[in-house]
Amino acid sequence: MNTPKTKNSEIRVRFAPSPTGAIHVGNLRTALFAWLFARNQRGSFLVRVEDTDQKRLDQEATKKIFETLNWAKLDVDEGIFLDKNSEIAQKGELGPYIQSERLAIYKKYIQKLIDSGEAYYCFCSAERLKKIREKQQAENQPPMYDKKCRDLKPKEIEEKIKKGEPYVIRMKVPENEIIKFTDKVFGNIAVETNTIDDQVLIKTDGFPTYHFAVVVDDHLMKISHIFRGEDWLPSTPKHILLYKFFGWKPPKFVHLPNVLGENKKKLSKRQGDVSVKDFKDKGYLPTALINFLSLLGWSPKSDQELMTKAELIEKFSIAGLHKAGAILNYQKLDWMNSQYLKKETDEELLAKCQKYLKPYFKKNNLKENSEKIKKIITIEKSRIKKLSDITVNLDIYFKNLDYNAELLKWKEMTSEDLRKALVLVLKITAEADLSDPEIFQKNILAQIGEARGKHLWPLRVALSGQEKSASPFELAWVLGKEESIKRIKNAIEKI
């Protein structure tokens, strides 16, 4: 599909989260693909809040969802969004965009189905349903409603309602038919209606179930493509049936392969930190996470893997989507994040690292050390995988060193060799210009000649106290002359 030059009002996709908690990376990827498609096609990206489950409702969830969406910079054209004061707001002509505010609409449409005989009142108690379900399962039968209330007489129904008996409304699934539909990713799918349950459409509390609300809303909101997880594939025939009942044209279905954990199962909270916030808190950049997620179940069909948001928009197409579930590869995420980290300027990184640095500097003064920290960022940049890693090596720059004197020796050096080497590098350091690591390096190399390891290893250990660290030139640049000299003198004393 080519990208239209102008706004395309035919293409309308939605992200429809349920406000029951923080969204995980699988949800974000679903939103991302819908968003990329909308942007690629110059269509609209809407957000609708599906809060029909009053029991699981989390008052804070909607805001949390938008914090994630905003962090990932997936902007909303229509529906729910967070306004300038970070309050939940709505925009668009086809609202309301919160399902709990659309009850009157569902009521109107369910009545049509009741009138046409395609939906019916069911007075069966939860206990009875549970019982038959258990029996069916014990007999290895697929658990299904036994259709007891399917043919209740209008009079009976009237009486029961009058008596105040609680009821639900179910869809009357026709018998012996085959429901066919085409999914943009999975292709043609056919299911026998006899295997489809008489799905509850309206619950006892008057709220619609997902299946009913999603069909009514997607139609009324003129959604052209439904992007959702593969796990919705089995219930799509029910939705097709509802579209048929109403005489509506179904949208295009784009079911996305699941994002899997390392156990090859659908990603869930039980598999560790999978909420987007966890990744954010660890210091993954949104640009990196988005790029990484885009490659899970989608390919630009080229060798390019590092892509900006603009490139993703340009290259995205449904044809690049594929069917098999994708296991999250955390190592590759780390690699990709480090690629993005390297592109940041030192100033940007310094700003982004603040929240990780703050706890470390509680007692000292973060501002006071900002110049030094900026230098640390410069030299640690190639060593960190994520922002939070910046604090791992901080001690060697700010605390007194504690190491074994043996560590100072390069290969088979004797103590006397070591002392001579340290005395020489002390003299060089004391006389040198440390304000530029490269100059210092040239300077020192010129004076030690071929005996590099013999001098540079002890110097580096003297300055870092570590077996592994940045180069002595960089360390000296960060530490400054006074501290560098002090550390070399300490090393000499240790011998």
Add this chain to the structure above:
RNA sequence: GGCCCCAUCGUCUAGUGGUUAGGACACUAGGUUUUCAUCCUAGCAACCGGAGUUCGAUUCUCCGUGGGGUCACCA
């Protein structure tokens, strides 16, 4: 268990009725380097199995196997 879906290196993936089956992460080795990281080079590593169609199947069809999803008054 019923129904539905899926199947290329360990992982993410590209690909074609005839290819040395390509790339990336990870891993290994080498180079650069005082060490680590970065960077560069090289290497390792895959078409689930069986039939059929075909001159030829990784590719198409069927069966099997394996994996996953789903079967709520949750979404």
